[in-house]
Amino acid sequence: MAETLLHRQRTHRPPAPRPPSRRPGTLAGGLLRTARPKQWVKNLLVVAAPAAAGRLFSPHTAGRLVLVFVLFTACSAAVYLVNDARDAEADRAHPTKRHRPIASGRVPVSAAYGVAGVLAVLAPAAALRLTTPAVAVLLTAYLGMQLAYCVALKHVLVVDLVVVTTGFLMRAAAGGLALGIPLSRWFLITTGFGALFMVAAKRYSEAVQLAGTAGATRVLLTEYTTGYLRFVWQLAAGVAVLGYCLWALEEGGVAPTSLLPWRQLSVVAFVLAVLRYAVFADRGAAGEPEEVVLGDRALALIGLAWLAMYALAVANW
Structure with missing residues (x-):
């Protein structure tokens, strides 16, 4: 009888946990989610200065603003990737943030840093080539300020509010700088x-x-x-x-x-x-x-x- 029970225990072991899913698109989807598509609406501020100046519908304006929007979106995505990679441990203790792709393990920290680095290099370079030097400088300053925020400034009272606010102001100024509009x-x-x-x-x-x-x-x-x-x-x-x-x-x-x-x-x-x-x-x-x-x-x-x-x-x- 004891041998029969032992045999049953051996033959009816609980199934081993499955390894994480490696389906195509899982990593890409996690990276996209970490880039915060809902937050991209903030980058529409690039149209603010041209709209205020009445030049929103002038020739070549639309194409230039779409380009600036895309470049700012790439920069902000790089910042979100770095932020979530650094905060992965803390996010696991948060009731909702623990479901973020990096905190949950869906996106490796190394992949987040790698993609962020590529975006942070390509966006200002593309701005320098396709828009104006002022926009490239602005994007570089935005990246530097936001990365400093991720590392240290978000832990400084009042300064954290100023840095986030300045990010919005930079978005609003980018459209004017791209079109040479005085602010x-x-x-x-x-x-x-x-x-x-x-x-x-x-x-x-x-x-x-x-x-x-x-x-x-x-x-x-x-x-x-x-x-x-x-x-x-x-x-x-x-x-x-x-x-x-x-x-x-x-x-x-x-x-x-x-x-x-x-x-x-x-x-x-x-x-x-x-x-x-x-x-x-x-x-x-x-x-x-x-x-x-x-x-x-x-x-x-x-x-x-x-x-x-x-x-x-x-x-x-």
Whole structure:
């Protein structure tokens, strides 16, 4: 009887764990996911300066902006790959980040570093050859700043907010540099503080959602207070609105060909958009800005109304 049981135990051993899947596309899919396709919408800021200058539909503009968009996307993908490779161990302790391809083991750390290195070299080189030296310098500076952020700066209070905000500002400036468009001081102020508003609201939301959760987020968030982060995004929102109002009222009058003062009227839509986004920030639900912007129907309608009035103001219709 004992021999029979022993025989059964030997013949009915649990199956050995299967090795990780090596299906074609698994590594490529993991790399693509690590590159954050949802975040690519941020790179559409490259059209901001040409749109503000009324040159969005001029000859050769579209092709040049698409190229700059692709180059910035390559640079940001390189940064995300390095960031996730460095944070793999910490991400495994996070309730959601542990599912990221590198943290879960789907993408080897060495592969992430290798692809990031290739993208970081090719993007500025392509910019130097296909656009302008200023764009190549800007992309190189962006890579250097963001890699420094991944290594050390994201652990420094306030500096982390400034670095992320500057990344948005660089995107907005890239389109103007690619086309030789002077950048207005009001454009830079509104874009910079508008970006700080969204970045601080994101940090505030993360701090609210993960408060008291040990090991679930980076240490820096525990050093910020929610009161301080709330103060930052409220201050940034106020400065962004002020900068936009100064731009809208700078010329004061209405162009002879304009039916209505579109420049001044666009202030209403801009302020409503800020107030609508602030609803999510106040609730601590602005942790993913792209999901807020693309997922809220009311905000989308306000954004379309602002875009229409802004375009009419730039075109002097």
